[in-house]
Amino acid sequence: MSDRLRLGVVGGGAVLERYHIPAINAVPEVVRSIVIDVDAERAKRVAGRYAFPHSSSHLADLLRYADLAVVLVPNGQHAPVSCELLAQGVHVLCEKPMARSVPECLAMIESARRGNAHLAIGHNRRFQQHMKLAKQLFSKGLIGEIINIQAEEGSTSDWPRSAAYFDPAISGGGALLDVGIHSIDLIRWFAGEFDQLEYQGNGTEKAVESDARLNFSLANGAKGTVVASRTRNLAQKITLTGSEGFLEVGLWWPSVRIRCTKGKAFHNFHRLDAAVPRRPPADVSFVDQLRNIVSAIRGEDEVLVNGREGMAAVDIVSRAYHGGASQPATLPNFSEAER
Amino acid sequence: MSANPIHKVCAVRVENLDDLANGFALALQQLPTLLPSTLPPQVVIKPNLCDITAWETGVTTDPHWLAILARELRAIRPDVRIRVVESDAISAYKSHRSCDETFDRLGYLTAANEAGVELVNLSRCDAIEILLDGIPQPVRIPQLLLEEFYFISIANLKLHVYTRMTGILKNTIGLLTDAEISSLHSHLSILISRLFRLCSPDLCIIDGRVGLEGNGPIMGRPLRMDTILVGNDALAVDAAACRLMGISANEVAHLRQTARDAARNVRAFEIVGDFRPHPFAVDAARIHPAIQAKFANRRVHQRTELFSNRWIDRAFRFREDPVGFAKSAFSKFTGSRRER
Numbered sequence: 275m276s277d278r279l280r281l282g283v284v285g286g287g288a289v290l291e292r293y294h295i296p297a298i299n300a301v302p303e304v305v306r307s308i309v310i311d312v313d314a315e316r317a318k319r320v321a322g323r324y325a326f327p328h329s330s331s332h333l334a335d336l337l338r339y340a341d342l343a344v345v346l347v348p349n350g351q352h353a354p355v356s357c358e359l360l361a362q363g364v365h366v367l368c369e370k371p372m373a374r375s376v377p378e379c380l381a382m383i384e385s386a387r388r389g390n391a392h393l394a395i396g397h398n399r400r401f402q403q404h405m406k407l408a409k410q411l412f413s414k415g416l417i418g419e420i421i422n423i424q425a426e427e428g429s430t431s432d433w434p435r436s437a438a439y440f441d442p443a444i445s446g447g448g449a450l451l452d453v454g455i456h457s458i459d460l461i462r463w464f465a466g467e468f469d470q471l472e473y474q475g476n477g478t479e480k481a482v483e484s485d486a487r488l489n490f491s492l493a494n495g496a497k498g499t500v501v502a503s504r505t506r507n508l509a510q511k512i513t514l515t516g517s518e519g520f521l522e523v524g525l526w527w528p529s530v531r532i533r534c535t536k537g538k539a540f541h542n543f544h545r546l547d548a549a550v551p552r553r554p555p556a557d558v559s560f561v562d563q564l565r566n567i568v569s570a571i572r573g574e575d576e577v578l579v580n581g582r583e584g585m586a587a588v589d590i591v592s593r594a595y596h597g598g599a600s601q602p603a604t605l606p607n608f609s610e611a612e613r
Numbered sequence: 614m615s616a617n618p619i620h621k622v623c624a625v626r627v628e629n630l631d632d633l634a635n636g637f638a639l640a641l642q643q644l645p646t647l648l649p650s651t652l653p654p655q656v657v658i659k660p661n662l663c664d665i666t667a668w669e670t671g672v673t674t675d676p677h678w679l680a681i682l683a684r685e686l687r688a689i690r691p692d693v694r695i696r697v698v699e700s701d702a703i704s705a706y707k708s709h710r711s712c713d714e715t716f717d718r719l720g721y722l723t724a725a726n727e728a729g730v731e732l733v734n735l736s737r738c739d740a741i742e743i744l745l746d747g748i749p750q751p752v753r754i755p756q757l758l759l760e761e762f763y764f765i766s767i768a769n770l771k772l773h774v775y776t777r778m779t780g781i782l783k784n785t786i787g788l789l790t791d792a793e794i795s796s797l798h799s800h801l802s803i804l805i806s807r808l809f810r811l812c813s814p815d816l817c818i819i820d821g822r823v824g825l826e827g828n829g830p831i832m833g834r835p836l837r838m839d840t841i842l843v844g845n846d847a848l849a850v851d852a853a854a855c856r857l858m859g860i861s862a863n864e865v866a867h868l869r870q871t872a873r874d875a876a877r878n879v880r881a882f883e884i885v886g887d888f889r890p891h892p893f894a895v896d897a898a899r900i901h902p903a904i905q906a907k908f909a910n911r912r913v914h915q916r917t918e919l920f921s922n923r924w925i926d927r928a929f930r931f932r933e934d935p936v937g938f939a940k941s942a943f944s945k946f947t948g949s950r951r952e953r
Contacts, residue, residue, distance in 0.1 A: 410739060416759050507937075527933070536653075536761035539754075542810040546759075549742040549751030 279568060280307040282340030282364075284333065284355055285347040286320035287311075287436075289369065293398075294344055295324050297560035303568045308339040337362050342571065344564075345369060348438040349445045349452075353378035360385035360393060367567050369396040371455050372584030374446025376592055379585035386581060394567040394577045395584030397459040401562035404528040404550040405460065408521055412464050416534045418518030420465050420496040425457035425512040427525050428485075428503025440482055448482030450475060451591045454502030456525065457512060458488075459579070459587045461500070464514060467493045467586075473594035488594050520545075619881055620849035623647065624857075624888035627822050628839045630669070634681045637818075640843040641685070643886050647816060647843055652690040655762040658682060658697045658730070659814075661769050661784050662715045664831045671823035671835045674767045676724035678820070682765060683728040697725060698757070701736040701792035709792055712736060733757075740790045745807040748800050753790045758812050766814035766847065770821030770838055770854055771829040772893050776801065777865045778858060779830045780851040781817040782809055802870035809847060809871050817850040818843050821857060826893035838891060848872060849882035856884075859892030 281304040283290055298304060306326045311317035314331040321329035328339050333355060336343055343359050345352060345368040353373040356366045360382065372395045373379045386393040399405050411417075428449065438444045439452065450473070462468065470491045477483030488500040501508060510526040519534040528550035534540055569575035623644040627636035641647055660674035668675040679697060686693050699712045712734040716722055725732045735755045742751040766781045773779040775798075785808040786794070786801075797804055819842040825833035840857060844850040848871055852862040862868045862879045872879040931938045 407741065411741070411756065411759070414756070416756075532759065534759050534761075537759040538657075538762050538764060539758040539811050541813070546741075547744045549744050 278303055278305040279341045279365075279571060280305055280339060281342050281344065282308040282310060282336040283326075283344045283346060284310045284336065284359075285345065286313075286316050287346060289346050290320065290344075291324075293557055293560045294346065294564075296557065297564045298324075298344075300561040301564045301568060303572075304342065304564070308336055310336050333358060337364060340364060342367070342567065348436070349374055349447075350438070350443065353382055356382050356393070357385040359389075360391045361389045363389040363391050365392040365394075365567060365571050367394045367396060367564065368584075370398075370459070370584070370587075371446070371451050371591070372581065372588050374451075374588075376585060376589050379581065379588050383581040383585065392567055392570050392577055393581045393584075394563070394570070395579045395581065396563060397456065397579045397584065397587070398557075398559040398563045399456050399460055399525070400463055400578055401559035401566070402528065403558060404523065404530050404548070405559075407548060407550065408523045408530050409464060411530070411532060412514060412521055416519065416532065416537065417514065417516030417521050420492070420494065420514060420516050422515040423461055423465060423492075423496060423498030423512065424515075425454075425461065425498070425500045425525075426508040427453050427457055427510050428501065428506050428508035429510075430505060430507060442477070442479070442482050445482055447591055447595060448475065448477050448486065449484055449502040449504050450486035450488060450500070450594060451482075451588075452502075453504065454486055454488065454500050455587050455591060457500045457502070458590050459583070460512060460523075461492075461498065462583075462586060462590075464512075465492055465494065465496060468590050469493045471590065471594045473597070475595075486594075490590075619883050620844060620846035621883050621885050622842055622844035622846075622849050622853040624853070624884055624886040625841050625843070626839055626887045626889075627841055630822055633675065633677055633820075633822070633841075636841050637681050637685070637843070640841065640886070644843070647845060648685060648689060649763070649815070650689065652686060652693050652763050653761045654690075654692070654694060655760065656686055656693055656695045656765065657757065657762045658695065658765045658767065659784055659787060660697065660699065660721075660767045661779075661787070662699045662712070662719060662721075663702065663787075665710070665715055665718050666831065668719070669823060669835070671769055671771065671825035671833070672829075672831055673719055674769060675820060675822075676720045678767055678818070679721070679724045679728040679730055683730055686763075695728075695730040696733045696757075696762075697721065697730055698733045698735050698755070698788070700734065700787055700790050702787075703792050703795070735788065735790045736792060738790065745804070745811070747803040748797070748807065750796065752797070752804070752807075754788060754811070755790050758788065763816075764812060764814045765816040765818070767818045767820060769830075770819055770824035770840075770842075770858065772826055772833060772858065772860075772895060773830050774828050774832075774896075776867060777860060778851070778855055780819055780854045781814055781847040782851050782867055782871060785809065785812060785814070785847075788812060802867040805867040806871040806874045810874070814847050816843070816845060817847050819850055819854045821854070824858065824893065826858075827896040833896075834894075836891075836893065840887075840889065844882075846882070848875070848877060848879065852879050852882055853884055853888075857888065857890050859890055860895075 308328040309317045309321040309326045317329040342365045472489040475483035475486040484504040486502045491497045512523045514521045522531040530548035533545040570577045623640045625636045625640045666672040701712045739756040740753045742753045768780045768784040821838040821840040824836045824838040826836045827833040855862040
């Protein structure tokens with residue numbers, strides 16, 4: 275085997291073509307190997323178009339041809355597909371949300387442990403340049419102690435959706451699990467663990483919610499709201515308000531606005547708008563996400579969003595759906611081996 | 614304009630080069646409000662270290678200032694953290710010059726050790742790119758500027774072949790973390806004006822014991838002026854420095870721009886102390902024609918660049934979110950009609 279990792283993808287849909295192919299192009303440490311899709315024709319078409327030498331409709335074929343798999347299937351398939359690959363020693367980068375429920379997440383983590391494989395979850399926004407900048411500014415305590423967090427993300431037509439998105443059995447959830455989980459993950463990353471949850475959504479037993487609102491408090495006492503929607507155009511931003519200023523971070527645009535009441539630069543300016551590169555050749559977050567797991571496999575880095583992090587976000591959504599009363603999930607004893 | 618207070622600038626004669634401490638003490642006596650009664654936890658000092666040239670030539674700031682200022686500042690707040698900042702630069706010979714080397718060779722390492730202050734290379738610090746009104750490209754500033762601090766700027770009494778003079782206001786350019794800032798030269802006056810708003814010095818010192826006439830800010834001729842100027846307002850101190858060197862502050866584009874943006878009169882300041890102007894000799898500078906053209910055509914260049922950038926930005930916003938763009942354009946249009 276050469277130094278380059280053989281990469282396979284599971285699921286040949288829009289997310290592969292729009293986000294992951296440009297990322298794969300920009301990571302020369304991996305070599306394309308195989309496309310797996312339930313539709314053999316589509317797998318063949320995608321493989322041919324993007325220069326993957328192999329294609330198949332059988333997951334087992336991936337075990338022969340790949341060291342690392344990018345799992346881009348509907349939510350309900352994340353756990354079964356990832357578990358099978360991880361248990362066989364194939365490293366997995368699985369799209370968000372990690373799975374539909376905490377037990378599925380635990381199964382994935384356990385499979386990674388058994389197969390001695392790395393598991394990364396595709397919360398790509400942590401890798402965005404402006405998110406890293408915002409995290410750096412926040413971590414310096416420039417806005418003081420966090421008091422309130424408001425996150426809004428929603429659009430009427432942001433993504434070509436299949437029926438799987440609307441079926442609770444397949445997707446596991448609606449706007450909160452699909453859209454809001456980005457904000458939930460970022461809030462955890464910025465400000466710490468969630469504590470109390472209060473959920474409002476319009477889902478039913480047969481259909482997932484299209485609008486969701488999650489009021490929460492964090493373990494550090496801050497309060498906030500996550501609003502996620504598939505029917506309304508929302509502000510697409512997270513605003514973190516602290517005792518000495520605020521930080522406003524764009525969810526769809528690479529914008530960071532900051533105000534620190536005591537800061538020298540704010541004696542004459544009400545706020546500063548940070549400039550973040552707007553037109554990179556590929557979405558850098560997907561590139562960096564792939565580079566991160568490749569570096570982890572090579573032993574040069576840690577996986578930034580590992581199974582534990584992915585599960586924590588799913589756990590918050592699950593607790594919200596079930597009334598917010600239950601306690602946060604904890605990992606069993608194998609946590610030290612989990613990557 | 615008349616509502617603005619008249620800023621005072623203290624001029625002190627320091628005829629013995631080694632008598633700096635007494636000179637500064639005299640300035641504090643003449644203007645007791647120069648230093649505040651309380652200080653924030655952090656003080657930032659920005660000297661002028663534009664080249665690796667000894668301070669006796671009038672090109673760079675004397676490192677002895679560190680001990681003098683540290684003593685005065687600690688008398689106000691004993692636990693104050695004092696940081697001396699400068700960034701990397703492209704030297705007059707077009708080579709990259711590390712600020713760490715500058716600190717070392719100009720004696721700042723020793724002076725900082727003795728005074729118990731920190732030296733900070735801003736080019737190696739965490740930075741943030743920000744958008745400033747009137748500047749068509751992002752400007753990279755250190756994240757330090759987002760923190761609370763008392764800011765002291767120490768400049769030299771120098772002519773400048775491109776901008777007529779350099780002083781406190783132009784010294785703030787050194788807060789930018791990028792060494793290569795030539796692309797900003799055509800917007801220099803606006804940039805300096807914006808930096809004045811962004812990080813206005815609380816204490817401004819122009820060390821004119823040795824001035825620099827002729828082809829400043831580096832290639833000029835040293836001239837003993839035996840004067841230090843101290844004040845709390847950068848524009849006033851720079852205008853006083855102009856008067857000391859025998860040039861009109863209105864001839865200096867960045868002073869004009871800063872005064873205009875701040876709705877100030879560049880001549881509205883009062884000098885306290887021993888002030889003895891002496892006209893500096895201005896050489897017929899041999900400036901490269903391309904540089905002359907860039908500075909001469911500053912406005913034209915700036916307008917065309919702003920115009921094209923604005924349309925490129927609109928095109929990308931339209932591509933990313935056509936509906937949002939249309940709504941925003943419509944609301945701007947109806948808003949402007951309503952204003953009319």
